[in-house]
Amino acid sequence: MHKYLGNKRAIAVFTLPALILFTVVVFYPIVQVFYRSFFDWDGLGQATFVGFGNYEKMFFKDRVFRTALFNGFIFALMLVCIQIPLGTLLAFSLTDLAMRGKRFLRISYFVPMVLSVTVVCQLWLSIYNAEYGLLNKLFEALGIPYRQDWLTNPKTAIYAVAFVNAWHYMGYHFALVLAAVKSVPEQFFEAAKIDGAGRWRTHFRITVPLLAETYKFCLVLAITGGLNAFAQMFIMTGGGPGTATYTLTYLMYRSAFRLNEFGYGCAAAALLVLECLIVTILINRFVARERIVY
Amino acid sequence: MKRALSILLVVALVFLSAACGGGNNAANGGTQGTDSGSSSMNNAGEDTAQNGAGQQQEKIKLRIYAQYADDDTRTPYDYAVAELAKAYPHVELELEVQAQDDGQKLKTLAATGNLPDIFQSNMDIIATFRESNNIMILDDYVDILGFKSKMHQSAMNTLYADDGHVYAFPYAGNELVLWYYNKELFEKYNVKVPETYDELKEAVRIFNANGITPLALFAKEKWPDIALFDIFATRINPRGILAMDLDGEKADQFKPAADMIVELVKEGLLPKGAINLNYDQAQSLFFEEKAAMFINGQWEIAASTEALGDKVDWMFYPAATKEDYEKFKYAFSGGGGPSGYSVNPNSEHLETAIEVAAFLSLKYAEYKYTHRGNPIVATATDKEIVVPYPPMMEKLAEVIPNITSTTAFAWGLSNTKFKAALEDAAQMLMTGAYDGDQFVQDVNFGLEQ
Numbered sequence: 244m245h246k247y248l249g250n251k252r253a254i255a256v257f258t259l260p261a262l263i264l265f266t267v268v269v270f271y272p273i274v275q276v277f278y279r280s281f282f283d284w285d286g287l288g289q290a291t292f293v294g295f296g297n298y299e300k301m302f303f304k305d306r307v308f309r310t311a312l313f314n315g316f317i318f319a320l321m322l323v324c325i326q327i328p329l330g331t332l333l334a335f336s337l338t339d340l341a342m343r344g345k346r347f348l349r350i351s352y353f354v355p356m357v358l359s360v361t362v363v364c365q366l367w368l369s370i371y372n373a374e375y376g377l378l379n380k381l382f383e384a385l386g387i388p389y390r391q392d393w394l395t396n397p398k399t400a401i402y403a404v405a406f407v408n409a410w411h412y413m414g415y416h417f418a419l420v421l422a423a424v425k426s427v428p429e430q431f432f433e434a435a436k437i438d439g440a441g442r443w444r445t446h447f448r449i450t451v452p453l454l455a456e457t458y459k460f461c462l463v464l465a466i467t468g469g470l471n472a473f474a475q476m477f478i479m480t481g482g483g484p485g486t487a488t489y490t491l492t493y494l495m496y497r498s499a500f501r502l503n504e505f506g507y508g509c510a511a512a513a514l515l516v517l518e519c520l521i522v523t524i525l526i527n528r529f530v531a532r533e534r535i536v537y
Numbered sequence: 538m539k540r541a542l543s544i545l546l547v548v549a550l551v552f553l554s555a556a557c558g559g560g561n562n563a564a565n566g567g568t569q570g571t572d573s574g575s576s577s578m579n580n581a582g583e584d585t586a587q588n589g590a591g592q593q594q595e596k597i598k599l600r601i602y603a604q605y606a607d608d609d610t611r612t613p614y615d616y617a618v619a620e621l622a623k624a625y626p627h628v629e630l631e632l633e634v635q636a637q638d639d640g641q642k643l644k645t646l647a648a649t650g651n652l653p654d655i656f657q658s659n660m661d662i663i664a665t666f667r668e669s670n671n672i673m674i675l676d677d678y679v680d681i682l683g684f685k686s687k688m689h690q691s692a693m694n695t696l697y698a699d700d701g702h703v704y705a706f707p708y709a710g711n712e713l714v715l716w717y718y719n720k721e722l723f724e725k726y727n728v729k730v731p732e733t734y735d736e737l738k739e740a741v742r743i744f745n746a747n748g749i750t751p752l753a754l755f756a757k758e759k760w761p762d763i764a765l766f767d768i769f770a771t772r773i774n775p776r777g778i779l780a781m782d783l784d785g786e787k788a789d790q791f792k793p794a795a796d797m798i799v800e801l802v803k804e805g806l807l808p809k810g811a812i813n814l815n816y817d818q819a820q821s822l823f824f825e826e827k828a829a830m831f832i833n834g835q836w837e838i839a840a841s842t843e844a845l846g847d848k849v850d851w852m853f854y855p856a857a858t859k860e861d862y863e864k865f866k867y868a869f870s871g872g873g874g875p876s877g878y879s880v881n882p883n884s885e886h887l888e889t890a891i892e893v894a895a896f897l898s899l900k901y902a903e904y905k906y907t908h909r910g911n912p913i914v915a916t917a918t919d920k921e922i923v924v925p926y927p928p929m930m931e932k933l934a935e936v937i938p939n940i941t942s943t944t945a946f947a948w949g950l951s952n953t954k955f956k957a958a959l960e961d962a963a964q965m966l967m968t969g970a971y972d973g974d975q976f977v978q979d980v981n982f983g984l985e986q
Contacts, residue, residue: 286648287669306982373809395812395968481757484812485965485979500641501957503665 273516279509286505297510307486308511311494314401315518318490319469321405322412327461329409330416335446338424349421353414360411364478367407368394394480397487404475404488412468416461423457424450455531462526467519491515597886598629599893600653602643603878605634609836609909613708616908617900621893628893637758640665647671654890655897658879659948661956663704666879673880675703675891682895684916692915695873699951706898707877707915708905711943713933714764714870715851717823717831717841722749728829731855732862734797738804744829745805753828754967755819756812760947761832762963767870767944768832769794772856775868777944778959781984782952788980793857796973798966812967834871834946835933839909842927851929867936872943877915913937958983 248254280297284290301308333352337345355363370377371393379390393403427450435445451458473492480488482497489497491511499508604610618630633653636642640662646652652671656662666672679685679696684706688696695707723730723740726747731737744751756762763778770791771777780786798806808814808822823831824844831841841849854870856862878894878901880887902914910926912934926934950956962979965971 285665285668286644287665287671368813371810372813392809395810397965397968397970480813481759483757483759483961483964484968485961485971487965497957500644501639502953503644503661 276509276512276516279506280513282506282509283504284506284509285503286499290506293506297507298514300507301510301514307489307494307497310486311489311491311511314488315470315472315490317401318405318408318472319466321402322409322465322469323462325406325409326413326416326465327420327458329413330420330461331451333417334421334424335450337421339442352417355411356414356418358411360474361478363407363411364475367410368479371403395484397484400480400484400488404479405469405472407479408468408472408475416465419457419461420454423454427453453535456535459526459531462530463523466522466526470515470518470522491518596627596629597889598631599655599884599886599890600631600633601878601897602633602646602653602656603635604657605632606637608840609905613901613904613909614897616904617897620900621896624896625889625893628889630893652881652883654881654884654886655878655894656881657877658705659876660698660874660951661948661953663698663875663879664951664953667698667700667702667704670882672704673882673884673887673891675706675880678891678895679703679706682892684895684899687899687916687918689915689917692873695875695877695915698875703875705875705877705879706895707873707875708898708902709873709876710913710915711873712871712913712946713835713940713943714768714832714946715835715837715929715933716768716854717833717837717849717851719823719826719829719845719848720850721848722826722829730852732853733855733859734801734857737855738801740829741801741804741806750808750822750828752806752830752832753814753819753822754807754811754832755814755816756807756964756967757815759960759964762812762967763947763959764870765832766791766794766798766959766963766966768854769797771868771870771942771944772854772861772865775865775942775944777868777870778950779872779944781959781980782945782950782955787984788977792973792977795962795966795971795976797857799969799972802967802969807967812964835913835930836909836911838927838929838933839911842910842929847928849929851932867939867941869940869943872945872949873915874945874949876949952984954986955980955983958986 279290281292281294282290283293283296337348337352369375373379373390373392373395376393378393382389391399394400431449431453432445435449440448470490471492472490473496476482476488476490476493477496482489482493491514495508495511495515497508498504498511603614605614614632621628621630635657640659643652643656643662644665647666647669658666658672663672667674685696688707689710692707692710695710696703698704718730722728722744726743726749728740728743729736731740741751754761754765767777770780773791773794774780774786776784776786780790781788808828814822819828819831820833820837820840822828824841826845826848831837838851853862853866856865878898880890880894884890899916899918902916903918903920905911906914906918907920907923910922910924910930912926912930947956947960950959958980962971962976962983965979966976
C-alpha cells in the first residue's frame with residue numbers, strides 16, 4: 244500500500260477518472276454559470292456582454308433580491324436551530340435511555356429522510372391548511388385561540404416552509420450525531436461518572452466537545468441546505484404569497500424561466516455559489532479547527 | 538507495475554469514454570430534428586411531393602407538445618387526432634403533454650435542440666422563440682392552406698402577432714373571464730346578485746355568516762388573481778391590465794381596484810388559505826355548493842353546467858356604483874391573443890408539420906364548437922352543433938355582440954417583467970396583508986424594469 248501511495252503516477256491514475264468526472268459534471272457548469280452571468284441572455288438567442296451589469300442590477304435595483312437573500316439566511320438559521328439541536332437531543336436520548344424499542348425509534352426518526360420531497364410537502368400542506376389543517380385543529384383542541392393561515396401570511400410563510408425542510412432532513416443530522424456519539428470511547432463516560440458528573444453535564448462537557456467535527460459537518464450541511472432551498476417553496480407556495488418565500492434559488496428560477504433573463508439568473512446562481520463557498524470556508528476556519536483523535 | 542497501471546488507465550478511459558459516448562449518442566438522437574434542419578426545405582419538398590401523390594406515403598412521425606389535462610383539452614385533442622388519422626393516415630403523432638410551468642419545459646427543449654415538430658404557443662413563447670428562430674413564420678401558409686379564410690373576423694387578433702406576422706394557427710377565440718354564481722344559494726340566503734361593491738360586501742357578509750365561502754378562487758395559479766384584479770380594474774378603465782401592458786400607463790389609476798380587493802378579502806371574500814388553493818380544490822368548493830361564486834374563463838361553462846345544472850349562472854361584474862355598473866357592463870376581462878399550434882422551423886418534416894398544425898387547430902376549434910358548447914373559437918366550421926349550448930352559453934352568445942371591450946388573460950400579456958410583477962402583486966392582494974399603495978409601487982417597479 245505504501246508503495247502505491249509513494250508513487251505519484253499511481254495516485255494520478257486512480258484519481259484521474261473521478262477528477263475528470265467532477266470537472267465535467269460540477270466544475271465546468273460552475274465556470275459556465277459565472278461566465279454567463281456577465282451576459283444579457285434569454286437562454287436561447289444571441290447573448291450580449293454586459294460586464295457586471297447583472298450584479299449591479301441585483302444589488303441596487305432588484306427589491307426581490309433583498310427578500311430572497313434575507314429569506315435564505317432565515318431558512319439557514321431555522322435549519323441550524325432546529326435540525327442540529329433536535330438531532331442531538333434525539334441521539335443523546337437514544338444512547339442514554341435504557342428502554343425497549345430503541346431500534347424502532349431510531350428508524351422512526353430517520354423515516355422522513357427517505358420520503359420524497361413532494362410527499363413531505365403535500366403532507367405539510369394539509370397540516371398547515373388554514374381551515375381543516377391538523378395544526379390549527381390541535382390549537383383548537385387545546386383551547387388555544389391561535390388559528391393561523393400559515394402559508395398565506397407573508398410574515399409567517401417562510402418560517403412555515405423552512406420548518407418543513409428542517410423536519411424532513413432532521414433525521415440525517417440525528418444519524419450523524421448518533422454515529423459520532425457511538426464512536427466516542429466508553430472510558431470517557433465512565434471517567435465522568437466516577438467523577439460524579441450527571442448525564443447532561445457529561446454530554447455538555449464531554450460528548451458535545453468531542454463531536455465538534457461532526458457538528459462542523461452538520462453546520463455546513465444545514466447552512467448550505469438553507470441557502471440552496473428551492474423544492475419546498477416551489478411545491479408549497481410557488482414563492483408566494485407574492486414574493487414572500489423567494490430565496491436566491493427561486494429568484495434564479497424566476498429570472499431564467501419566467502422573465503427569460505438567463506444571464507441574470509446565472510448571476511443569482513453565481514452569488515449563491517459564492518455565498519455557500521464563503522460560509523463553508525468560514526465554518527472550516529473557525530469551527531473545530533483541531534482534529535480530535537481518540 | 539507500469540504495465541498494470543497502463544492497463545488500468547486504459548480501462549478507466551474506456552469506461553469514461555463509453556459513458557460519455559452513450560450520452561452523446563442520446564443527445565444526437567434527441568437533436569436529430571435540429572441537425573437535419575439544414576436540409577429541412579429539401580425534406581419538405583419531398584413531403585409535399587409525397588402528399589401530392591397521395592399514395593405509397595412513407596409513415597411520418599411528428600412530435601407534438603400540447604395541452605392534455607382536462608376534458609376541455611383532452612376531448613378536442615382526441616377528436617382532432619382521430620380526424621387527422623382519416624385525413625393524413627401516414628402521419629402519426631407522438632404527444633408530449635404540456636406542463637403548467639410557464640413554458641419552462643418548452644424553452645428547455647428549444648435550448649437543447651429538442652423542440653417538438655408542433656407545439657402550443659402563447660405570447661410569451663412567440664416573443665421568446667421568434668428572437669432565436671425557434672418558431673416558424675406562417676404568413677404564407679395561412680393563405681396557402683386556406684386557414685385565414687376560415688378565421689372569424691372578430692378573432693383576427695388571435696392570428697397576427699404584434700409584429701404583423703403569423704406564428705401560430707389559433708383555435709381559441711377571444712375568451713372571457715366569467716363570474717359564476719350559484720343561483721340557489723343566493724336565493725336560499727336571500728342575497729341579491731351584486732351590482733355594486735356595497736352589495737358585494739353585503740353578500741360576502743351574509744354568506745360568511747352562514748358558513749358559505751363567498752368566492753372560490755384558485756389563487757395558487759396566479760392568473761386567476763390577475764383576472765380578479767382585472768375585473769375591478771376594468772370598472773375604472775375598460776382597457777384593464779392592457780392599459781399598463783400596451784398603453785404605457787402606470788398602475789396608479791388602479792389603486793382603488795387594489796384597495797377594494799384588499800377590503801373584500803379582509804371581509805372574508807375568499808376562503809382561508811386561498812393562495813394555496815388549486816383549480817381542483819376551488820372548483821370542488823363551488824361544485825359541492827360550499828362556495829357561492831367562482832371565477833374562471835367561459836370554458837368552465839360546460840363543466841359547471843354538468844355539475845350544478847340550472848343552479849349555476851354568470852353575472853356581470855359589479856362596480857363601484859350603479860352608474861358605473863351600467864357604464865362598464867359590457868367591458869369584459871379576458872380576451873385573446875396570438876396563440877395556438879406553432880411549428881418548429883427545424884422540423885424534419887416541415888411542410889407536413891405545418892399542414893398538420895393547421896388541421897389540428899381547425900379540428901380542435903370544430904370540436905369545441907360542436908361538442909363543448911363553446912362558440913368562442915377562432916375558426917368557423919360548417920358542421921352542425923351536436924351538443925346544444927348550455928343556458929349560460931346561450932346568454933353569453935346573446936351578450937357577445939354587445940361587448941364593448943376585452944382585455945387579456947395573464948398569458949396574453951406581452952411584457953414579461955410586468956406580467957411577473959403583476960402576478961406577484963395580485964397574489965399579495967389575495968392575502969389581505971397588502972394595500973393599494975404597495976400594489977402600485979410593486980407593479981410600477983415591474984413596469985420600469
